Amino acid sequence: MFFIVCALTAEARPLISALSLRRDDNACPYETYFAEDCSCVLCISGMGPVAASSATTYLLTRFGTKNETDFLINFGSCAGKDPGLHLIHKITDSTTGRDFYPDMLYDLSSCGLPSSSEKALVTVSKVVASLEDPNLLYEMEASGIFQAASRFLPPHRMLFLKYVSDQGVDDPKKITSAMLQEGAEKQTSTVLSVMKKLEEACKEEPSVDEDLFLSTALSLRLSETMRYELHQLFEYALTENIDIRPILDDFENQGRLPAGTKKEGKAVLYELRQKLI
Amino acid sequence: MSSDKSLYNFPFSHIYVEERAKEHPLTKEILTRYKKSQVIPIRHHKDVFNRPRQSFLLQKGAPSLILARNPGASVFRGAPVCQDFGYDHFYYCSTARNCIFDCEYCFLRGMYGSGNVVIFVDLENTFSEVEALLKEHPVYLCVSYDTDLLALENLTGSVARWIEFTREHEDLTIEIRTKSFRKDIFEKIPPCDRVIFAYTLSPQEIIDRYEKRTSSLSDRLSAASFAMEKGFPVRLCFDPLIYCKNWKDIYSSMFSEAQKYIDFHQLKDVSVGSFRISSEYIRKIRKDFPGSSICQFPYENHGGVMEYPENIKNEMENTVVTLLQTLISKEKIYRIDLEENI
Numbered sequence: 379m380f381f382i383v384c385a386l387t388a389e390a391r392p393l394i395s396a397l398s399l400r401r402d403d404n405a406c407p408y409e410t411y412f413a414e415d416c417s418c419v420l421c422i423s424g425m426g427p428v429a430a431s432s433a434t435t436y437l438l439t440r441f442g443t444k445n446e447t448d449f450l451i452n453f454g455s456c457a458g459k460d461p462g463l464h465l466i467h468k469i470t471d472s473t474t475g476r477d478f479y480p481d482m483l484y485d486l487s488s489c490g491l492p493s494s495s496e497k498a499l500v501t502v503s504k505v506v507a508s509l510e511d512p513n514l515l516y517e518m519e520a521s522g523i524f525q526a527a528s529r530f531l532p533p534h535r536m537l538f539l540k541y542v543s544d545q546g547v548d549d550p551k552k553i554t555s556a557m558l559q560e561g562a563e564k565q566t567s568t569v570l571s572v573m574k575k576l577e578e579a580c581k582e583e584p585s586v587d588e589d590l591f592l593s594t595a596l597s598l599r600l601s602e603t604m605r606y607e608l609h610q611l612f613e614y615a616l617t618e619n620i621d622i623r624p625i626l627d628d629f630e631n632q633g634r635l636p637a638g639t640k641k642e643g644k645a646v647l648y649e650l651r652q653k654l655i
Numbered sequence: 656m657s658s659d660k661s662l663y664n665f666p667f668s669h670i671y672v673e674e675r676a677k678e679h680p681l682t683k684e685i686l687t688r689y690k691k692s693q694v695i696p697i698r699h700h701k702d703v704f705n706r707p708r709q710s711f712l713l714q715k716g717a718p719s720l721i722l723a724r725n726p727g728a729s730v731f732r733g734a735p736v737c738q739d740f741g742y743d744h745f746y747y748c749s750t751a752r753n754c755i756f757d758c759e760y761c762f763l764r765g766m767y768g769s770g771n772v773v774i775f776v777d778l779e780n781t782f783s784e785v786e787a788l789l790k791e792h793p794v795y796l797c798v799s800y801d802t803d804l805l806a807l808e809n810l811t812g813s814v815a816r817w818i819e820f821t822r823e824h825e826d827l828t829i830e831i832r833t834k835s836f837r838k839d840i841f842e843k844i845p846p847c848d849r850v851i852f853a854y855t856l857s858p859q860e861i862i863d864r865y866e867k868r869t870s871s872l873s874d875r876l877s878a879a880s881f882a883m884e885k886g887f888p889v890r891l892c893f894d895p896l897i898y899c900k901n902w903k904d905i906y907s908s909m910f911s912e913a914q915k916y917i918d919f920h921q922l923k924d925v926s927v928g929s930f931r932i933s934s935e936y937i938r939k940i941r942k943d944f945p946g947s948s949i950c951q952f953p954y955e956n957h958g959g960v961m962e963y964p965e966n967i968k969n970e971m972e973n974t975v976v977t978l979l980q981t982l983i984s985k986e987k988i989y990r991i992d993l994e995e996n997i
Contacts, residue, residue, distance in 0.1 A: 467669065468695055479671075479703050481710075482693070483717045485664045493668065496693050532708035578662055583946055610953045613941070617948035651953055655898075655967070 380573055381437050381450045382420040383430060385519050388555040389454045390422055392563040396570060408433045418573075427471070427501055427522030434526035443530045447580045450527045450536045453569055455543035455558050456499065456517035457506050463565040464515060465491050466538035468498035471521035478524040481534035484579065489571035491539075499540060505553070508546040515540055539572070541565045586612045594626060597636035598643035608647060615654055625653055663717035666755070667772075671697045673723040681776040682722045685810055689720075699726070704752070704769045711943050714770030715757045725750070725775040730784045733797065736933070736960060738894070738926045738991050742795030742828070746788070750775050750813060751802035756834060757867040760895060760949045763801065765936020772802075778813055782820055785827065793826035805833040805852075808840060815844055822847045832892065836870030838881045846886030851923055853890040854879045856913065858905035861897045865949055872909060876916035888923035893979075894991065895930035896971045897949065898963055903974065910978055919982035927975050928991035929968045937961045 384390035387409065393399075397418055399411035409422040419441055423433030434450070458464070465486060469478040487493065500514050501521035509516065520538050527536050543561045544553055591612050595605045615622045629635035629646055637643035670692045676682050677696070686694060697703055700723035733745035752773040753763055764770075775781075788794050798804060798817055808814045814831060821829050828849040857865075859872045870878075883889045891913070899905070919925075930949075932940075934956050944950045954961035962968055972990060979988050 467693060468697075477698065477702055479695075479697075479706065481706075481714070482669045482719065483663055483710075483713055485662065485668075485717075488661075493664075493691070493693055498695065528707065532710055533706050534710055534713055575662065585945070607953065610951065613945065613951040614948060614953055617946055617951045655953065655964075 379416065379441070379444075379448050380418040380576075381434075381441070381443075381448065382418065383423050383434055383437065383450065383452050383519070383523055384420065385423050385425050385430065385454050386555070386558060387422050388558040389562045390420055391559055392566040393453065393569060394420060396566050406436075408436055410437070423519060423523075426503065426518050427473075427520075429522075430519035431522030431526040434523045435529075438527065438530040447582055448531060448535055449573075449576050449580070450523070450531055451569070451573070452520055452523045452536075452538045452540075453562075453565075454517060454519060454540060455553075455561055456515040456540040457509060457544050457546045458497070458515040458540075458542040459509060459512045459545060460497075461542045462495065463491065463539055463541045463568050464495050464497040464499075466499045466515070466520065466540060467496050469520045469524055469538065470498065470500045471525075472500050472502045474521075476521070478521060478528075479533065480524070480536045480538060481532070483534050484576065486572055486575060489575055490568040491572065497540075499538070505550040506546045507548045515542070516546070537572070537576070539565070539569060584616060586616055590623070590626075594635070598646055599637055599640045600643055600647065601640070604644065604647055607651075611647075611651055611654055618654070620654060622654075625650060663713075665691075666718050667692055667720040668717065669693045669695060669719040671695050671700070671703045671719060671721045673697055673700055673721075676722050676724045676776050679722075679724070679776040681774075681778075681811065685720075685722060685774070685776075688810070692720075697721075699723075700773055701726075704767070704771060704773055706769070709769045709771075711764055711768070711770040718753070718755075719771045721771055721773040722776055723773055724777045725780055728784065729775065729781045730788065730796070736931060736991070737797070737800075738928065738989050740795070740830075740890075740924065740926070740989055744788075744792050745795050745797075747797040747800040748781055748785070749801045750778055750781050750798070751804065751807060751811070753801070754803040755806050756803055756869045758834075758869065759865040759867075759944065759947050760897065760930055760932070762932055762936055764943065765932065765938075765940045766801075772807075774807070774811055778811075778816055785820075786824070789824055789826050793828070795828045795830070797830045797832065799830070799832045803833050803835060804831055805835040805837060805840070808835075808837065814840055818844050818847055818850050821850050825849075830890065834866065834869040834875060836874035836878050838878050841882050841885040841887060848886075848888055851888045851890050852879070852882045853892050853926075855892045855894065856909065857897060858909040859912075860901075860905045861899070865897060872912055873916070876913055880916045883917070883921055889917075889921075890923050891917070891925045893975050894926045894928035896928065896975060897930055898952070898967055898971060902971060906971075906975060907978075910982075914982070919979075920984075922983060922987065924987040924989060925979055925983060926989045926991070927972055927979065929963050929971050931960050931962045931991075934959050934961050 402410040412419040421437045423430040506516045700721045730748045739745040830851045832853040940950045
């Protein structure tokens with residue numbers, strides 16, 4: 379599932395449209411949109427790191443996360459010298475001076491984000507009038523989003539995509555909604571392409587049949603420690619591509635599963651282990 | 656995790672450089688070799704290396720490089736689970752963390768939260784630490800425990816520097832443990848009888864399955880043989896012995912192969928030990944690598960160390976020791992004894 383956080387509706391509108399997201403009509407503290415198939419949910423946080431942090435926490439708490447299959451994307455505008463869309467590899471919070479690093483594992487050059495598009499970014503608390511360091515990007519949400527999302531997601535499941543809307547302005551009113559939406563529209567296809575590529579990285583691994591494990595553990599009358607041992611045997615069998623069911627069926631046919639006593643269960647556990655290794 | 660390599664960045668596509676390491680000559684030299692990489696300034700290597708919830712597994716596929724200065728002590732007393740080879744003052748040092756190889760059973764997976772590679776560029780400070788120890792007593796130092804230094808030699812040149820340093824300090828003996836195939840270093844640098852090159856050997860089937868990106872058995876043997884030819888003491892480490900159903904066959908083939916390359920009587924010594932790892936590390940590794948059979952094997956916990964069941968462990972070690980006794984004198988065979996070490 380993709381969790382997308384945008385500060386402003388104008389930045390989000392082209393994505394909402396391209397992804398055919400529906401507005402959540404329930405009373406929500408933040409304007410929220412979701413895909414019918416639950417593959418994506420988008421939230422409008424409002425401006426500033428505190429609003430962004432709260433909205434991220436709301437989003438990830440309400441919809442829940444699974445480390446292996448979820449991505450958080452922060453998409454929005456920023457001030458900078460070089461136009462276009464940038465992938466962020468370092469976020470500095472100007473208030474605290476702390477730095478944050480999303481993991482840069484994925485090669486997104488085929489999506490239109492070559493490594494030369496990468497930049498470091500500074501999160502500030504108000505719109506900048508000029509670029510203190512022309513090599514950096516300036517915006518108002520990323521550090522809050524990173525810090526909040528870090529409680530839920532690992533650093534390789536967070537992506538910060540920022541497009542340059544200006545080079546700093548003395549009056550924030552000079553940055554209009556129309557300008558921001560137009561800027562976002564230009565980058566929508568790249569964002570969609572990135573999402574498609576990242577989906578490939580979200581394949582779920584096979585896991586232990588927990589129902590079979592639980593019923594076996596109960597049938598064997600196992601203690602907590604022995605349950606842990608049994609689970610480890612299930613894990614091992616999975617990695618070695620050993621189908622554990624026929625082995626359990628054999629015990630059943632022998633009348634040893636379910637076990638009559640704890641001692642009998644322990645003996646079956648020992649034998650199962652011998653059969654697997 | 657997707658196995659599609661095109662999804663991931665190339666190794667060291669991102670190089671994080673600590674502020675206080677950026678002017679070091681080795682940093683500058685390394686950066687000239689990676690012109691296509693993104694260089695990201697950082698305050699402290701821990702800001703990147705110690706981030707919570709990193710994926711060691713994914714990072715191994717696209718590792719970043721972190722160049723830093725060693726923040727404190729870099730020389731430590733050897734751990735009980737490691738073989739001391741009869742030396743009284745057994746130490747190891749950490750001048751790099753993680754390596755370019757990807758062994759599924761590596762204890763570093765349990766020790767570190769990151770699969771990225773850290774190189775501490777200030778080797779001269781480690782040398783000072785070793786010199787301070789040498790004033791107290793002779794030192795036996797393993798310099799390639801937290802990494803494979805020889806595999807990183809192109810980048811760091813530190814093996815050559817360690818050899819020269821050891822030559823100048825007669826109470827120092829070092830071990831350089833490796834799975835690398837490279838031989839050029841033995842041609843470039845005159846031998847020193849206190850620099851032991853220790854090759855970890857495994858059957859090719861184990862290498863193929865569990866020791867990704869390492870060199871083949873024959874390449875390791877060829878490199879070991881070349882080192883001996885050039886006058887360096889060589890140690891063969893049959894440690895860790897890895898269990899699988901046909902272990903007898905594949906280890907027997909490995910010894911046949913080894914004898915083609917190595918005159919065992921000329922070896923400095925050999926070590927034997929079955930796979931073992933701290934229970935704390937295996938807990939983390941099992942969580943991070945659910946699909947790895949070597950991690951998920953139902954080991955037994957012996958005093959905080961996870962080992963194969965006693966019968967498997969003894970049979971494997973005894974078989975290998977018996978075989979080695981036909982090739983090399985008993986005194987040169989070192990078998991790990993955890994109870995004695997702990």
